[in-house]
């Protein structure tokens with residue numbers, strides 16, 4: 001799939017020929033720096049790209065064999081909230097401020113289940129609020145979004161997302177806006193919700209720790225492209241793309257309260273005017289100025305055991321990983337001595 005935005009400065013290639021699959025029951029982690037195209041991918045799947053300025057110029061999004069890009073807006077709306085549930089970073093923008101949280105959940109239930117009456121929907125909504133750990137759900141039902149804390153609002157979003165037993169859950173930075181203790185609680189709720197529905201989950205985050213704890217498989221995005229796909233163990237033990245390696249190097253620094261990933265020298269690519277060849281080459285420590293990196297776009301290819309990487313020299317990444325580990329060890333040594 002390719003999604004672009006037409007802007008006065010030029011065409012922003014936000015998502016550039018991205019392809020992945022999602023299997024029943026699994027959690028797919030999508031990770032990458034700010035601007036790498038994670039949210040635009042999610043919004044494209046959900047049919048929520050504003051057109052214009054956005055346009056999906058190529059590709060297909062297959063859900064149980066049906067191409068979502070060919071569906072009517074009405075059919076898509078049915079799918080969202082029923083088969084596909086979504087949780088965003090800021091629940092305030094997704095919740096309706098003039099409706100009580102309970103009524104919003106009940107409305108979601110009734111919208112997608114014609115046979116359910118008001119009382120039954122209310123009862124189910126209260127059950128859902130209890131399930132996501134909202135205390136005193138009966139009285140909380142009648143409160144408005146602004147009367148809830150950020151963590152509580154995010155629980156309400158999760159309740160809404162799972163109200164109709166979705167097959168797919170898309171969570172875009174679901175806990176980024178919350179403080180650390182609340183983050184852990186909300187993640188627990190999300191995991192429970194996922195187990196209850198057995199929904200396949202796309203978890204978008206820039207937090208590798210979150211990926212390590214929650215994902216089965218990982219997609220790494222850079223400059224609107226997928227640069228690596230692997231199971232979560234391989235990503236941490238034996239990544240095969242220099243960019244993923246760069247992300248790894250930031251992990252110890254998470255202990256010293258660094259919230260954004262900023263381990264890799266240089267800045268993310270300009271999506272209007274991408275570097276030639278591999279978009280990562282100007283920042284790459286493996287390329288070492290080799291010509292092919294500047295001239296040829298590396299394709300995502302199998303590198304063994306279901307792992308895929310888009311790098312001309314992915315074979316050299318494990319050795320580089322050893323070098324990075326040594327450097328990091330040395331740094332930690334200096335830091336503690």
Ligand SMILES: Nc1ncnc2c1ncn2[C@@H]1O[C@H](COP(=O)(O)OP(=O)(O)OP(=O)(O)O)[C@@H](O)[C@H]1O
Nearest residue numbers: 005012014033034035036037038039040041053271
């Ligand atoms: N409506 C829009 N008009 C123009 N450009 C856009 C629009 N929406 C997104 N973009 C651009 O698309 C690119 C990808 O954005 P996206 O939101 O997917 O990044 P992301 O990976 O989710 O980053 P973050 O971690 O900050 O959420 C960015 O360069 C962004 O500026």
Ligand SMILES: [Mg+2]
Nearest residue numbers: 038039040172
């Ligand atoms: Mg985003």
